[in-house]
Amino acid sequence: xxxxxxxxxxxxxxxxxxxxxxxxxKRLIGHLxxxxxVLAASKQQLQSIHGVxxxxxxxxxxxxxxxxxxQKELEAVLKHQYKIVTLTDPRxxxxxxxxxxxxxxxxxxxxxxxxxxxxxxxxxxxxxxxxLNTAKDLSxxxxxxxxxxxxxxxxxxxxxxxxxxxxANKKTIAVLGSGLNKIYPRENKRLFDAIxxxxxxxxxxxIDSDPIAANFPVRNRIIAGLSCGTLVVEAAKxxxxxxxxxxxxxxxxxxxxxPGSIASSRSQGTHSLLKQGAKLVEDELDIVDxxxxxxxxxxxxxxDEKRMSENKNNPCKEKTSHIFDFLEPYPVHIDSLxxxxxxxxxxxxxxxxxxxxxxRVLRHPGNYYSISEEYH
Numbered sequence: 001x002x003x004x005x006x007x008x009x010x011x012x013x014x015x016x017x018x019x020x021x022x023x024x025x026k027r028l029i030g031h032l033x034x035x036x037x038v039l040a041a042s043k044q045q046l047q048s049i050h051g052v053x054x055x056x057x058x059x060x061x062x063x064x065x066x067x068x069x070x071q072k073e074l075e076a077v078l079k080h081q082y083k084i085v086t087l088t089d090p091r092x093x094x095x096x097x098x099x100x101x102x103x104x105x106x107x108x109x110x111x112x113x114x115x116x117x118x119x120x121x122x123x124x125x126x127x128x129x130x131x132l133n134t135a136k137d138l139s140x141x142x143x144x145x146x147x148x149x150x151x152x153x154x155x156x157x158x159x160x161x162x163x164x165x166x167x168a169n170k171k172t173i174a175v176l177g178s179g180l181n182k183i184y185p186r187e188n189k190r191l192f193d194a195i196x197x198x199x200x201x202x203x204x205x206x207i208d209s210d211p212i213a214a215n216f217p218v219r220n221r222i223i224a225g226l227s228c229g230t231l232v233v234e235a236a237k238x239x240x241x242x243x244x245x246x247x248x249x250x251x252x253x254x255x256x257x258x259p260g261s262i263a264s265s266r267s268q269g270t271h272s273l274l275k276q277g278a279k280l281v282e283d284e285l286d287i288v289d290x291x292x293x294x295x296x297x298x299x300x301x302x303x304d305e306k307r308m309s310e311n312k313n314n315p316c317k318e319k320t321s322h323i324f325d326f327l328e329p330y331p332v333h334i335d336s337l338x339x340x341x342x343x344x345x346x347x348x349x350x351x352x353x354x355x356x357x358x359x360r361v362l363r364h365p366g367n368y369y370s371i372s373e374e375y376h
Contacts, residue, residue, distance in 0.1 A: 004078060010035035011086050011105050012070035017059040022101035027051055029087055029104065039063050073206055080207065082107045082180055093118075099225040099251055103204035107180055110200040113148060113171060117294035118226045119287065120150040120248070122241040123157025123233035124266050129364055130329050131234035131266065132160045133372070134258055138231070139164025139172075141284035146295035148173055148199070150226050152219060153188055157233045157241075162191055171199035173226065177219040178211035179203055220244040229254035229291050231281060235269030242269050245278070254290055256281045261330060323351040324371075327361060331368035 014020060014035045020028070028038045031049050038046075038060060046057045059066075077084060085092050087104045091112050096102050121139055123131060139149045139161045149165040151158040153174040165172035174195045178184045180203050183192050195201055204222065205215060220243050224230055230248035232255075235241035245255050257278040260267025274280055281287060288295065326332070326340045338348050352369055355361035362370050 004084070005074060008074055008084055008086070008105075009067075009070060010039050012074045013063050013067050014038055014060075015105060016066035016070045017056070017063060019053070019056045019059065022103060024051060024056060025104045026087065026100070026102060034088055035086070035104075076207055077107055080181070082109060082207065084108075085112065093226050095228065095253075096222065096225040099221065101221070102225065103222060106202050106204055107207060108200055108202045109180065109196040110198070111171075112200060116146060116148045116171065117228050117291070118150045118173065119147040119291070120223045120227040120230045120244065121157065121161035121233060122151055122220075122223065122230065122244050123161075123235055123270075124239065124241065125154050125156040125158075126266070127156040127160075127234050128260075128264060128266055129331060129362070129370065130260065131157060131258075133362070133370075134329075135160040135233045136164040136167070138233070138258075138281070138284055140168040142287060143168040143170035143172070145284060145288055147291075150175065150223055152177065152216075152223055153184070153192060153195075153201075155185055155187075159188060159191060161233075162195055166194055166198070173200045173202065175219055175222045175226070176201065176203040176205070176211075177215040179205045179207040179209035181207045182210055184211035216240050217243050221247050224248040224251060224253065227253060228294055229256060229287065231256040231258070231287065232270050232273055232278070233258045234260060234264075234266045235273075236265055237268045237272065239269050242273070245273055254279065256287055256290075258282075323348050324355060324360065327355075327369060327371045329371055331362075331364045331370045334367045334369065337369065 014025065027049060032038045032041055043057060043061060046052055046060055085106050085108065087097060087102060091114065093114060119142055121135055123135060135157045143149055143165040148171050149161050150173040151161040153162065153176060162172045162174060172195055174192065183189050192201060202222065217240060220240055224244050224247040230245055230253060232241050232245050248255050255273060255278040257270040257273040258281050259274065260270055279286065279290060323337060323341055323343065326337050334348065338345050341348060352361060356363050360372055362372050364370065
């Protein structure tokens with residue numbers, strides 16, 4: 001514990017100094033080697049570094065003024081047994097270190113895995129059923145190909161992305177817009193614990209930092225920076241997910257988007273990305289085709305081909321209820337299904353019950369039904 005304290009204290013002190021933002025912090029470390037070396041540097045050494053102005057130089061030369069606050073924060077981190085990784089640590093996520101303003105210090109729970117490539121999945125907090133199911137299904141499938149799924153633990157698409165990976169018994173990474181002591185939203189506490197037990201929960205903020213609005217765009221750069229690609233499932237025209245996608249593009253990472261209904265405001269952002277050149281995603285192989293060099297998978301055949309093969313080998317699946325042909329990924333009301341199929345209402349209801357019990361169809365409030373993602 002004493003060794004850890006001595007190792008990390010200079011990093012925490014340097015973070016406390018006014019005007020030392022992440023980009024400047026990275027520049028200082030790049031020139032001088034470590035936080036301890038920066039604090040020990042002379043005025044002439046500091047002044048010779050481009051972008052390091054008089055206020056920063058003065059703050060570093062008087063760094064003992066900030067040692068008390070840094071010490072208090074570090075003691076709290078160690079007391080809670082949170083782990084720490086710094087920018088020069090070989091365990092630091094390599095892709096994240098390449099962005100212009102990486103967090104110099106990350107506190108985390110769980111396990112670091114820099115061997116498996118990361119793919120971020122983000123989207124609306126107020127997602128449609130279609131969006132939620134799509135995020136969960138794609139996350140599960142992409143996890144099985146070898147990607148670690150990264151997201152932000154938020155309601156909606158983020159939570160389903162994490163759950164998809166966990167359902168596949170794979171690791172996932174959550175990046176918080178708050179400190180590790182302030183899980184947000186509180187309803188995702190169990191999800192937070194599940195992620196930490198097998199994957200990683202990261203935060204660059206002080207451990208008691210509240211989830212204020214300004215933190216989330218800052219957090220989004222970490223999500224994009226960790227990943228070789230970012231997939232947006234659903235997003236309104238102005239949303240944090242589009243910030244993540246924009247940053248991914250600026251970092252020369254791939255950007256993907258799932259198309260949605262032209263009638264849905266939650267698809268306007270994803271459609272805008274597609275117009276700007278994001279790659280359209282219908283299934284996980286659309287991503288593997290672009291990023292397969294990271295996971296070294298041999299294509300197993302497209303999901304629809306696989307299901308056709310499964311149906312051939314399973315006579316029961318050939319006996320598809322007629323009503324199934326009238327269902328869509330978007331929820332359809334039972335009255336509309338009766339009208340389209342020209343079947344008796346009792347027959348439609350009976351077939352829908354059978355399909356729901358088999359897991360092929362999802363029932364939604366108000367007598368709406370949609371095809372389960374697994375059977376698209």
